[in-house]
Amino acid sequence: MENRKLRVGIIGTGGIAHSHMRQYVKFDDVEIVAGADLVPGKAKAFFEEFGLTDVKCDYKDHKEMLDDESLKLDAVSICTYNRQHMPCTVYALKKGVNVLLEKPMCVELEEGLEIMKAEKESGKIVSIGFQPRFDPSMQLVKKIIQSGVLGKIYYIQTGGGRRRGIPASSIKTTFIEDATGGIGALGDIGCYSLDMLLNALGYPKPLTITGYTSNYFSTNPKTYESRGCPEVAKKFEVDDFGAAFIRMEDDLIIDFRISWAINIDTPGDTLVLGTEGGLRIPSTDCWNGRINGSLKIYHELAGEQTVTEIPIPQSNVDCVEQKVRSFLDAVRDGGEAPVPTSQIIINQAILSGIKKSAELKEEIKVEIPEI
Numbered sequence: 001m002e003n004r005k006l007r008v009g010i011i012g013t014g015g016i017a018h019s020h021m022r023q024y025v026k027f028d029d030v031e032i033v034a035g036a037d038l039v040p041g042k043a044k045a046f047f048e049e050f051g052l053t054d055v056k057c058d059y060k061d062h063k064e065m066l067d068d069e070s071l072k073l074d075a076v077s078i079c080t081y082n083r084q085h086m087p088c089t090v091y092a093l094k095k096g097v098n099v100l101l102e103k104p105m106c107v108e109l110e111e112g113l114e115i116m117k118a119e120k121e122s123g124k125i126v127s128i129g130f131q132p133r134f135d136p137s138m139q140l141v142k143k144i145i146q147s148g149v150l151g152k153i154y155y156i157q158t159g160g161g162r163r164r165g166i167p168a169s170s171i172k173t174t175f176i177e178d179a180t181g182g183i184g185a186l187g188d189i190g191c192y193s194l195d196m197l198l199n200a201l202g203y204p205k206p207l208t209i210t211g212y213t214s215n216y217f218s219t220n221p222k223t224y225e226s227r228g229c230p231e232v233a234k235k236f237e238v239d240d241f242g243a244a245f246i247r248m249e250d251d252l253i254i255d256f257r258i259s260w261a262i263n264i265d266t267p268g269d270t271l272v273l274g275t276e277g278g279l280r281i282p283s284t285d286c287w288n289g290r291i292n293g294s295l296k297i298y299h300e301l302a303g304e305q306t307v308t309e310i311p312i313p314q315s316n317v318d319c320v321e322q323k324v325r326s327f328l329d330a331v332r333d334g335g336e337a338p339v340p341t342s343q344i345i346i347n348q349a350i351l352s353g354i355k356k357s358a359e360l361k362e363e364i365k366v367e368i369p370e371i
């Protein structure tokens, strides 16, 4: 690729596409050449916000854009709602284009496997948009867990979420309808809490899942009255709360919960219990990688029960910039995806497994075929 600019397109020009674009326009080695959105005129207006008037964007969908061989695309950002992640990614890979795919990877495990198959066949890369990975706080959690200071880790309590924070309004319901979002709080923010720990642990595999989901708040018009959009309740078709007991390989248990709406301040801190020490990570929103308060390790020293506090590093790392830049560097150098599908498929298997177990109201076995 030498010194030429990378030719990049955007599929889906809604909310998160803005955050991708704010990065791309910073980089001298990137040229934004195309964009597509299902809503006529939306992509054009999007590019105009960035002062770009000559980007090709009069396509009716991702297919029409990816079929345009004159674009000679190196990469696309896929910023569609969840249900369109798999079809857009697979189509891009079949056209020989590298993909930066927003999280969650998809909705169903089978879709994730389709993505991996297409990735393998294409020889291109797919990196999933988990920006918290690039924050020094998350890297500190990983360093502590990987150091072995906790001994054998046998139990993790994690998750998080919001007392009220349903991402829907009178003008935007793509997160909460089954045909677009497909999965609620589980896929939106649950994926981050899982990644914080699973990435630190080297992504062990799940064996069984007992999952639970509910949506008492989001289907109640009263929840939206203060925002003046009670009609949104009728459109809500996914989960606003999820919980699960996940049996992992190597005799590890993950006790997990996540919420967009609950009647408590927080579903709690993350606890990592090991035979030599226990780690407490203060409840975090996770999506931005920040942890509000010191980490604490509970351990025994000279026969005394003691606590070591580890402050969170002060940082001005721009995680979103790192997420996009690391993807572009991998495309340019022919390197590995910075957040690879081989790891995130495990995250997805857990999310999809919780959804499935909740629907069946019974424990399920998790099998992730090798791709």
Ligand SMILES: NC(=O)c1ccc[n+]([C@@H]2O[C@H](COP(=O)([O-])OP(=O)(O)OC[C@H]3O[C@@H](n4cnc5c(N)ncnc54)[C@H](O)[C@@H]3O)[C@@H](O)[C@H]2O)c1
Pocket (backbone or CB within 6 Å): 011, 012, 013, 014, 015, 016, 017, 036, 037, 038, 039, 042, 060, 061, 062, 063, 079, 080, 081, 082, 084, 088, 102, 103, 104, 129, 130, 131, 174, 175, 188, 287
């Ligand atoms: N990493 C993060 O911090 C972060 C933050 C917000 C959202 N997200 C993720 O980004 C994704 C999109 O969220 P959003 O808030 O931007 O949603 P959105 O509804 O605002 O935008 C999605 C856009 O994709 C378009 N679209 C859907 N299918 C398409 C197709 N086949 N071809 C062309 N355009 C298509 C829609 O018309 C819509 O304009 C979600 O999966 C969400 O989980 C990630």
